[in-house]
Amino acid sequence: MSNGVTAAxxxxxxxxxxxxxxxxxxxxxxxxxxxxxxxxxxVDGASLMPVKTIPVGQRPRGILLSKDEKSLYICASDSDxxxxxxxxxxxxxxxxxxxxDPEYFALDPTGKLLYVANEDDNLVTxxxxxxxxxxxxxxxxxxxxxxxxxxxxxxxxxxxxxTNMAHxxxxxxxxxxxNILVDSRPRRAxxxxxxxxxxxxxxIGGTVSVVDxxxxxxxxxxxxxxxGVPTEAIQPVGIAITRDRKLAFVALGPANRxxxxxxxxxxxxxxxxxGQRVWSLAFNPDQSRLYTTNGVSNDISVIDVxxxxxxxxxxxxxxxxxxxxxx
Amino acid sequence: MxxxxxxxxxxxxxATLVATRAYADAQxxxxxxxxxxxxxxxxxxxxxxxxxxxxxxxxxxxxxxNNTTGHFTGQSFELVERVTPEDGDIATAFRDLAAxxxxxxxxxxxxxxxxxxxxxxxAATATIFNTGASDDRLRGEDCRANILHxxxxxxxxxxxxxxxxxxxxxxxxxxxxxxxxxxxxxxGDIRHAAQKFQAHIVKEKPWTFVPGAxxxxxxxxxxxxxxxxxxxxxxxxxxxxADEEDEFGDDLSYRTFDPRPVAGTQSLVPSAWARxxxxxxxxQLQDRFLHQAKRWMTDRDxxxxxxxxxxxxxxxRSKSTDPAAISAFLRSDRFELAAYKGARLSFRSxxxxxxxxxxxxxxxxxxxxxxxxxxxxxxSELDTLGIDKPETKCRMG
Numbered sequence: 095m096s097n098g099v100t101a102a103x104x105x106x107x108x109x110x111x112x113x114x115x116x117x118x119x120x121x122x123x124x125x126x127x128x129x130x131x132x133x134x135x136x137v138d139g140a141s142l143m144p145v146k147t148i149p150v151g152q153r154p155r156g157i158l159l160s161k162d163e164k165s166l167y168i169c170a171s172d173s174d175x176x177x178x179x180x181x182x183x184x185x186x187x188x189x190x191x192x193x194x195d196p197e198y199f200a201l202d203p204t205g206k207l208l209y210v211a212n213e214d215d216n217l218v219t220x221x222x223x224x225x226x227x228x229x230x231x232x233x234x235x236x237x238x239x240x241x242x243x244x245x246x247x248x249x250x251x252x253x254x255x256x257t258n259m260a261h262x263x264x265x266x267x268x269x270x271x272x273n274i275l276v277d278s279r280p281r282r283a284x285x286x287x288x289x290x291x292x293x294x295x296x297x298i299g300g301t302v303s304v305v306d307x308x309x310x311x312x313x314x315x316x317x318x319x320x321x322g323v324p325t326e327a328i329q330p331v332g333i334a335i336t337r338d339r340k341l342a343f344v345a346l347g348p349a350n351r352x353x354x355x356x357x358x359x360x361x362x363x364x365x366x367x368x369g370q371r372v373w374s375l376a377f378n379p380d381q382s383r384l385y386t387t388n389g390v391s392n393d394i395s396v397i398d399v400x401x402x403x404x405x406x407x408x409x410x411x412x413x414x415x416x417x418x419x420x421x
Numbered sequence: 422m423x424x425x426x427x428x429x430x431x432x433x434x435x436a437t438l439v440a441t442r443a444y445a446d447a448q449x450x451x452x453x454x455x456x457x458x459x460x461x462x463x464x465x466x467x468x469x470x471x472x473x474x475x476x477x478x479x480x481x482x483x484x485x486x487n488n489t490t491g492h493f494t495g496q497s498f499e500l501v502e503r504v505t506p507e508d509g510d511i512a513t514a515f516r517d518l519a520a521x522x523x524x525x526x527x528x529x530x531x532x533x534x535x536x537x538x539x540x541x542x543x544a545a546t547a548t549i550f551n552t553g554a555s556d557d558r559l560r561g562e563d564c565r566a567n568i569l570h571x572x573x574x575x576x577x578x579x580x581x582x583x584x585x586x587x588x589x590x591x592x593x594x595x596x597x598x599x600x601x602x603x604x605x606x607x608x609g610d611i612r613h614a615a616q617k618f619q620a621h622i623v624k625e626k627p628w629t630f631v632p633g634a635x636x637x638x639x640x641x642x643x644x645x646x647x648x649x650x651x652x653x654x655x656x657x658x659x660x661x662x663a664d665e666e667d668e669f670g671d672d673l674s675y676r677t678f679d680p681r682p683v684a685g686t687q688s689l690v691p692s693a694w695a696r697x698x699x700x701x702x703x704x705q706l707q708d709r710f711l712h713q714a715k716r717w718m719t720d721r722d723x724x725x726x727x728x729x730x731x732x733x734x735x736x737x738r739s740k741s742t743d744p745a746a747i748s749a750f751l752r753s754d755r756f757e758l759a760a761y762k763g764a765r766l767s768f769r770s771x772x773x774x775x776x777x778x779x780x781x782x783x784x785x786x787x788x789x790x791x792x793x794x795x796x797x798x799x800x801s802e803l804d805t806l807g808i809d810k811p812e813t814k815c816r817m818g
Contacts, residue, residue, distance in 0.1 A: 214708055236489045237705050257490040273493040278759040298759035324802055326764045
């Protein structure tokens with residue numbers, strides 16, 4: 095009897111704690127693809143605890159939310175297709191063709207087309223989601239990787255890792271209209287929300303190139319230097335830029351740091367220590383938090399964007415690769 | 422059927438026209454390939470027979486990769502292959518390439534042949550890319566200003582291995598040396614590395630046993646007994662073997678008197694490239710190579726791929742197809758090559774050696790990659806492997 099009363103009071107107390115601890119914005123749900131486990135880990139954004147592991151296809155890497163936010167698209171690289179995960183019941187309900195070895199992709203702003211990088215075939219494949227069919231293929235450089243679509247959907251930027259270029263593709267003509275030589279092994283291409291620039295990370299070159307989208311010229315090459323870390327370990331991959339273009343975050347791979355960059359002056363403000371081999375970055379919906387996947391330490395780090403502090407690391411599956419926040 | 426044939430013909434003509442048009446205004450970089458068909462001794466293991474097209478397949482893949490990039494930059498790359506027979510005249514083959522205007526030549530030749538070619542008057546304005554010889558002297562007293570080395574030297578391989586063994590705190594070594602010249606050189610490099618990184622060689626023993634009829638039934642008894650006897654009564658952590666020709670090294674593991682791991686030219690092997698390597702996007706290169714050559718990439722294939730890719734990278738960055746401009750760019754501090762080993766590679770100014778991480782792998786798994794963390798260098802940690810600037814014997818003049 096007295097035990098039951100205590101338990102009830104504990105429950106009330108816990109609920110009260112939860113109530114006061116929960117931020118005003120609705121908590122998000124975080125999805126992380128685990129390359130080696132062939133799973134997606136679901137993390138609750140309020141408690142920052144892993145709540146579920148979903149088995150998916152072989153070697154899941156790039157992940158994206160559908161336009162209606164009801165599904166998650168997953169590049170199952172070694173299964174050579176894209177899977178559609180229904181977020182209502184966390185089950186794979188469909189697969190889409192993708193061409194061989196899909197690694198990373200972009201969703202056009204209408205939500206109807208996926209642009210997929212086929213790393214083994216030097217192609218970008220365009221997939222019609224409703225029809226579940228390949229529309230066309232565009233030849234690009236060796237080992238296409240990064241995919242960034244402009245906010246208006248008119249241009250797609252694809253990077254090729256061995257050709258060391260950012261290819262600008264006109265999405266209406268479906269052809270390459272410009273090639274910009276960047277530093278070695280370019281990985282991600284990320285547009286600013288105003289569509290004026292796209293930023294390209296170069297993993298081996300150790301830099302981020304800021305490209306003027308109209309002139310298609312590099313306006314700034316951002317270099318990084320972390321005291322006590324060998325320059326070879328500084329390998330930029332993931333990029334996240336705030337909507338107001340005040341701050342940019344760059345994941346530096348085996349340097350185990352995320353660089354915080356003033357996105358107006360391009361000055362590196364500080365380096366945040368996160369998990370090992372930090373890879374992909376994603377904001378939560380109101381951009382108060384940034385999540386990082388750490389491929390070697392098998393966790394994600396949570397960065398508070400306001401204070402620029404790492405507030406938590408959450409264990410996920412093996413070799414976490416992609417991360418997405420769902421409102 | 423005739424209609425089909427006609428269609429095919431038209432298609433081929435159209436394809437040819439398109440190809441010709443695409444390259445009509447492209448500037449071409451001609452890259453020579455020079456190697457000699459050498460009858461190699463069969464390795465001890467029946468499993469890995471030496472491929473006949475070793476090296477050149479890597480160069481061909483490099484050309485394909487360069488041309489994909491060249492498609493966007495208006496540059497094209499062409500490989501002119503010259504494989505001389507075993508008793509053929511290499512100098513004539515080189516002169517033939519030079520007469521065609523080829524100034525960038527990738528070679529897979531033994532050290533004496535390489536030096537002979539580099540000394541030809543036709544080679545004075547050429548750049549030769551060595552992808553076949555690991556000899557230290559080519560980076561030391563016999564270095565040449567017109568040679569760049571893509572394969573790591575024996576010294577780099579020895580340093581990479583010893584760094585790892587020291588990191589593991591396995592510093593006491595039993596060094597077993599075969600009768601070949603390369604074996605003695607590698608053994609010398611192991612001694613040097615042991616001194617440099619504070620390992621110690623407990624004992625050094627020459628391997629002289631010839632097992633004879635290994636394939637006879639019960640042949641394994643003789644080998645087992647011999648290796649146990651050979652290693653008995655010695656206190657050591659790791660057996661390091663120098664057997665470049667693959668004559669006995671694979672017969673040592675699991676047969677020593679005490680349970681000790683084997684490393685060196687067999688078992689745990691330091692090398693430029695390894696079959697189990699799949700980090701830093703290496704899977705893509707392995708896949709592309711398998712698809713093209715229908716076999717696994719060896720370190721010589723990899724060295725040849727790197728040579729051609731280095732030329733391509735220099736041509737793209739310098740926006741030039743002029744061999745002199747490409748060579749100058751390759752040696753400048755602006756040159757960097759990404760080659761699936763997680764580091765930017767460049768050529769050492771003092772001996773023309775490509776600085777690169779070294780893989781440590783056995784047949785089925787990648788064990789480690791050197792330089793090991795903690796081995797520091799004022800300029801580049803990659804220069805903790807091999808002969809550094811202050812100790813080089815290379816005088817290019």
